[in-house]
Amino acid sequence: TVATKPNDDGTSTCDTAAENKDKKAVDSLLELAKAQGMGTGLVTTTRITHATPATTYAHVCHRDAENDIAAQLVPGGKGTGYAAFNTKLKDGVDVILGGGLRHFKPTAEGGKRADGRDLVKELQTQGYTFVANGTDFKNYKVDKDSKLVGLFANSHLNYDLDRIKKKIDEPSLAEMTTKAIDVLQAKNKSYFLMVEGGRIDHALHDTNAKRALQDTVAFDEAIKAAIEKVKMTDPELKNTLIVVTADHDHTMVLNGYTQISGKYEQGKNASVLGLVKHYTNGEYSTDVNGNKYPIIGFGNGKKRAENDRIEARVTQLTESDNCNPVAGPAGNYTDSRGTDISKDGWCTGSAADDFQQEAVVQTGFADNESHGGTDVFLGATGAGSENFHGNIENIEVFKLIHQLAIKSSALMLALMMGSSVANAAGEAKNIIFFLGDGMGPTVVTASRIYGYGEDGKLTMDTLKRTVRIKTYSEDGQTTDSAPSMAAYMTGKKTRNEVIGMTPGTVAVRPGSIVMDGNSLSGADNKCPTPGSSTEAGTPAETILELAKANGKAVGAITTTEITHATPAATYSHICHRGAQYHIARQLVPGGEGFNSKLLDGVNVIMGGGRNHFTPYNATNNSRGRPDGRNLLNELRNKGYTVGANKTDMNNAPNNKKYIGVYSDTSQLEFDLDREKTAPYQPSLAEMTSKAIDMLQAQGGDKGYFLMVEGGRIDHALHATNAKRALQDTIAFDNAIKTALSKVDLKDTLIVVTADHDHV
Known part of the structure; x- marks a missing residue:
């Protein structure tokens, strides 16, 4: 089907495209629910x-043929073609709550309908009660x-x-959701509701x-209200499926190494709406020109400043809830709320209601920020929710x-965005914990497309x-x-x-030791003696140590330094990650400083x-050790085989x-460069395969981590x-x-995650 722009009066031009001849409508979930005799409802904060x-x-x-779209909701309506009633709705959708009155009213009454129809009156003749404000609602x-x-x-x-x-006399999304459930439950039959x-x-x-x-919080309150309402009659959600997801992403990012900001409180705490304050000292982080910058930014959009962020609308940024506008760009730019920036200026208070965050790529004042292509969240709870797992196509949600719910006529509630957690029981003899450092959702999505195309799958997706x-x-x-x-x-x-270390331990940056004019960064450990104070902390037992205590073989492999933060967190205890020599x-x-656990x-x-x-x-x-120790020789003396390349590894x-x-x-080396610049280095898959072979041999019946x-x-x-x-x-x-191909998942748990995201 080809999208053809509708007429100015909001009516469809679909049939003008040859490609649309003989195209047929596809059944929607709501229509299928209606066909099963279920109640149906729609709730939205947009136009209906x-x-x-x-x-x-x-x-x-x-999508812009909204006058025709509105007409398809009216049972027995007078329209023809795309303005005719959608007969698959039978006697109509039972509850319809949202905005968009203009597409239901004729132009003579302030609406946008040039056909003279008053769809509100037509709906009323079909048994609908119409409400236009929060009080009547x-x-x-x-x-x-x-x-x-x-x-x-x-x-x-x-x-x-x-x-x-x-x-404003409008109901909240939570209020509309609970009222819709009331209407549908009153019919004493199963139902489908989209919110x-x-x-x-x-x-x-x-x-x-x-x-x-704020609208996301309001959406979450609607989810909470729905769950509470449904549990009044279905306490364990045995007959109700709730699905929460989104339709697409945006380009919003969280910038900088900011300290904990806490909950937003007007006039007291700007929270995530504030400017980046570094976690080490609470002082504002700055750009290359010494200017503060907001925690939240966007990949593209209207931007705020030119000339490397040296204009007043950036240099005067504060965390205020007040707008405190400064002059905007020349030209006639009006934002979506009707504010003329060239006349009224940009807000400089980052927590102000009308503050617009900065964007990396300027799309121009006539254009909006775009959608993003990253995978979105889906959570589910209730009857059949365990069937939602892994990385799936959005069309699989329909299936x-x-x-799960419509073919069997189970009571069902569907929502559009949110969270849920799945639990699994059982014990594993072997555990493999994979961590992609910095591998946030956007990285995963882009890597899938890069490696396999949009319709492909990464192994981790499965x-x-x-x-x-x-x-x-x-x-x-x-x-x-x-x-x-x-x-x-x-x-x-x-x-x-x-x-x-334990919570409360203070990070103390190590110093350097100079050898023959060479400064060895991190060689001078300045951590206080563990246990000497709350700030000094004490070691916190790790999963690897617990596995070792239970007789399991243990291993840690990485493409970084062995002493880098992530691998070090499996086996070491220290107040600062930079003290890699220690x-x-x-x-x-048996050596000095050994972790006896x-x-x-x-x-x-x-x-x-x-x-x-x-x-x-x-x-x-x-850049070697200033204490003169050769730890590899010491390890060799303790029974280790020491390898320096792929051949050594394979022969070990x-x-x-x-x-x-x-x-x-x-x-x-980066994997892209490894074959050219360091062919002697094994790939991560090769290291994983060999590590599993070794740990299986050494762990025996006890297993491994x-x-x-x-x-x-x-x-x-x-x-x-x-x-x-x-x-x-x-x-x-x-x-x-590689790991999945080598292990038996009946006794092996594989976990794949990341430690943080990037912008």
């Missing part, structure tokens, strides 16, 4: 004829014969922020984060709901159970890798840069950073402990080098695929 609600009941080649009494249509605005409903502040928080999207297009966040994880640290809204991985490994949130000591059984040592260790294990030499190891016996250090200094990190994804993202980031994500996914 807008794209999302219209998709449930209308059939037309262009609240006073409406539900009975078993109720058919309700509420159109509370000519266009969209007001943003929730404005509805509350201006005391949309539609104005979230509009505020995001306007790069107006405050209204977007699942149809099969995993059955998925959840969303909150990654903030003890002191940072944006975490770094150390406390995030430590949270996974210890179950405790700690401050940024702290590894494997982190390395904790791996050597590792017993006879970690069974398999692979990665980069040989300099942290070998003594300083001005000629050939200028599986029944002996092994450490493979495949770079003289720093990390392993293995941590696998795709660590260089993060480094490429920090460098804004997308190609290397995507290629390393594919390499990480190949390691997951």
